[in-house]
Amino acid sequence: MHRVLGDRRAILILIGPALLVYSLIMLVPMVWSLGYAFTKGNAINGFTGNGVANFERLLTDEAVHEALWFTLKYAVAVTAGQVVAGYLLALLYVFFLKKASALIRTLVFFPVILPTVAVGLLFKQMFQVAPQNGPVNALLEAVGLGSVDWFSDGGNAFWVLILMDVWRSMGFYAVLLFAGLVDIPDEVLESARLDGASGLQTIRHIVLPLSLPVLMSSLIFSINGTLKVFDSVVALTNGGPGNDTTPLTLYMFQTSFTYSDYGYGSAIALLLTVLSLVVSLVVFRLSRRDLTKG
Amino acid sequence: MTTHLSRARNTRLAGLTAATSAVVLVASACGGGSGAAEGAKEFSYLSATENTTVRNALTTLSKNACKKENEAQSLKVETVPQASLDQKLQLLAGQDALPVQFAAGNAPALTNELNSSGKLADLEKELKALGAYEELEPAAISTIKALYNDKLAVLPYEYNIEGIFYNKKIFSDNGITTPATWDALKAAAQKLDKAGVQPFAASGQQGWPITRLVSGYLYRTLGPEAMKAVADGKANLTDPEYVKAAQEIADLGKKGYFGKSVGSIDYDTAMNTFLNGKAGMFYMGSWALASISNPEQNKIGAENVGFMPFPAVSGGKGSIDQYPSNIGLGVTLGAKSFDDKTGAWVTCIAKNYGSTVLEDQGAISGFKVNTEVKDSNEVTTQVRRTIGESKQNVLWFEALFSTKATTISNTSAPGLVTGSMSAQEFMKTVQDALASN
Numbered sequence: 178m179h180r181v182l183g184d185r186r187a188i189l190i191l192i193g194p195a196l197l198v199y200s201l202i203m204l205v206p207m208v209w210s211l212g213y214a215f216t217k218g219n220a221i222n223g224f225t226g227n228g229v230a231n232f233e234r235l236l237t238d239e240a241v242h243e244a245l246w247f248t249l250k251y252a253v254a255v256t257a258g259q260v261v262a263g264y265l266l267a268l269l270y271v272f273f274l275k276k277a278s279a280l281i282r283t284l285v286f287f288p289v290i291l292p293t294v295a296v297g298l299l300f301k302q303m304f305q306v307a308p309q310n311g312p313v314n315a316l317l318e319a320v321g322l323g324s325v326d327w328f329s330d331g332g333n334a335f336w337v338l339i340l341m342d343v344w345r346s347m348g349f350y351a352v353l354l355f356a357g358l359v360d361i362p363d364e365v366l367e368s369a370r371l372d373g374a375s376g377l378q379t380i381r382h383i384v385l386p387l388s389l390p391v392l393m394s395s396l397i398f399s400i401n402g403t404l405k406v407f408d409s410v411v412a413l414t415n416g417g418p419g420n421d422t423t424p425l426t427l428y429m430f431q432t433s434f435t436y437s438d439y440g441y442g443s444a445i446a447l448l449l450t451v452l453s454l455v456v457s458l459v460v461f462r463l464s465r466r467d468l469t470k471g
Numbered sequence: 472m473t474t475h476l477s478r479a480r481n482t483r484l485a486g487l488t489a490a491t492s493a494v495v496l497v498a499s500a501c502g503g504g505s506g507a508a509e510g511a512k513e514f515s516y517l518s519a520t521e522n523t524t525v526r527n528a529l530t531t532l533s534k535n536a537c538k539k540e541n542e543a544q545s546l547k548v549e550t551v552p553q554a555s556l557d558q559k560l561q562l563l564a565g566q567d568a569l570p571v572q573f574a575a576g577n578a579p580a581l582t583n584e585l586n587s588s589g590k591l592a593d594l595e596k597e598l599k600a601l602g603a604y605e606e607l608e609p610a611a612i613s614t615i616k617a618l619y620n621d622k623l624a625v626l627p628y629e630y631n632i633e634g635i636f637y638n639k640k641i642f643s644d645n646g647i648t649t650p651a652t653w654d655a656l657k658a659a660a661q662k663l664d665k666a667g668v669q670p671f672a673a674s675g676q677q678g679w680p681i682t683r684l685v686s687g688y689l690y691r692t693l694g695p696e697a698m699k700a701v702a703d704g705k706a707n708l709t710d711p712e713y714v715k716a717a718q719e720i721a722d723l724g725k726k727g728y729f730g731k732s733v734g735s736i737d738y739d740t741a742m743n744t745f746l747n748g749k750a751g752m753f754y755m756g757s758w759a760l761a762s763i764s765n766p767e768q769n770k771i772g773a774e775n776v777g778f779m780p781f782p783a784v785s786g787g788k789g790s791i792d793q794y795p796s797n798i799g800l801g802v803t804l805g806a807k808s809f810d811d812k813t814g815a816w817v818t819c820i821a822k823n824y825g826s827t828v829l830e831d832q833g834a835i836s837g838f839k840v841n842t843e844v845k846d847s848n849e850v851t852t853q854v855r856r857t858i859g860e861s862k863q864n865v866l867w868f869e870a871l872f873s874t875k876a877t878t879i880s881n882t883s884a885p886g887l888v889t890g891s892m893s894a895q896e897f898m899k900t901v902q903d904a905l906a907s908n
Contacts, residue, residue, distance in 0.1 A: 419886045436873075
């Protein structure tokens, strides 16, 4: 086996096909898209060179700035929500429910397997105000607060979106972090308890540092996923009201495919790629530091 | 050693070849379209999912009047949600795989682009050669030419005028006479609101039912050229007289005349609100007659529905007999696939469509009605008469906008009437979108 894997040609044969397919369906379109960023035109009339005009437009286009700000805001809020809720659930499974957690785990995980569009429709109905009140507004009216038109205001729509995405994915992060928590040896926890550590102290000084690697992986997963959010926004608000909940991905999609401005759409895609790259690098750099050493 | 090496090389080559051919296969599978080749076997028609009128009428024709044409080239309907139509057309056009007949895009801008790149059949020439040009109503031809750079780029499968449908019973119960001026309209709305009736049903989710009111106020105050002046760059939407129009409509919203949460009301809900007697007025095109004539959908009865033009604004340059007219979602034919069999189909459609669609669905098209059809109700007769008497065509808000400005106008419209956007902000947003093209 060692001889086979030591042979460069063998390695090439083994990974060659996969690398070729990967290059053709991933790298080539990426480079192609980069090329488009320097053009203007569309599929009907063909493309012509446009120099760096698309990039200059990125700097002055307010819609891009708003979309970028929304993307960052959304990514931070949902990542925090997903990971914190997931971690709390994992703690609940491991330290409170213990062996009986299987049913709760399954129930909380259930939204993860639902199609995003279905979840979007569900939340739309739950928060709707017309033609009739959804459950949320019915509840608000029952307690005398009056119904709210959740989707007519960018701020409210944002929070409904966050709530939906956290609800939809916290089960996944709970299971991921649960796997990290069950790996903590019982002996360590027991000795902490014998030393007189309270529940909170155990979590702060034993559980948190020992589950840090998996917590970091969750963060990287989450932030990269949320920066590229698309489906849940389209399903719930379609970027509205106005463009108040339009992330970069949706703006890129609209620019390229609705307004048929492929060149500028590619420039926005490049901005998104750079953003994901920078965030990933920062998270990687942070996670390389050994946090247990302060 | 040599054998070993060459075997390794052969294996490598075989692997690479296999991988390459797999990729080529995948690529070719993606690249092939279901579009029409020259001399298409099928009379393929790509329709917007939301529009059932045209495809139902064509299906009826394929079984009756156009049976022979259908045997030579059978009708095959494919649908795509209206919101994804433009994207689909662009991709199909890029691959040179447009169907024989298709909905020509959400805004005339895209249709004009397709036309100027030679993708559309020259309908005027073809129809004249087929002897079918005379089957088109002259009013419909002039509407099409006003929208599509003076070219007959689409067929008038629908011919609509727009105005305000109202509930006669609600009006008489509240002692309201048909308002002829904007002030009278506002007074009527106020009266209805006080009586606990929602004055207007409107779909904010669609957006355009709101912006149509803005353009209505504009062509009544500034005259029929109001929107053309913006398209030609002679006026800006941010000019005070334009902002004033947006402000008037925003005020209606502020008073709650569009009901609760207008932004989340979709097209069907707005229509049902009116047809269930829960709203007094409904700005809509005459295509709504299909729903009004359908007793299952219309619970207030067609005899209780009246139609009035957008009211006059005192001191305005526009006149009440000028109506916005359109041909619905334009349907056109591809240049590449237009052959004799397609020509036969088009001739048959031109001769029979007008009466079929009016008789079966109560809808008005821009084709002549060659077989006498009795109108199903009074409001249909009234609308047909109005079309006949209409003196001048006016343009709706987004008629000459780019796709981008149209989208932005429609998505920002709910904000205008819910108050999350001021009239000035709304007009500036749309003007910026216009300028960015």
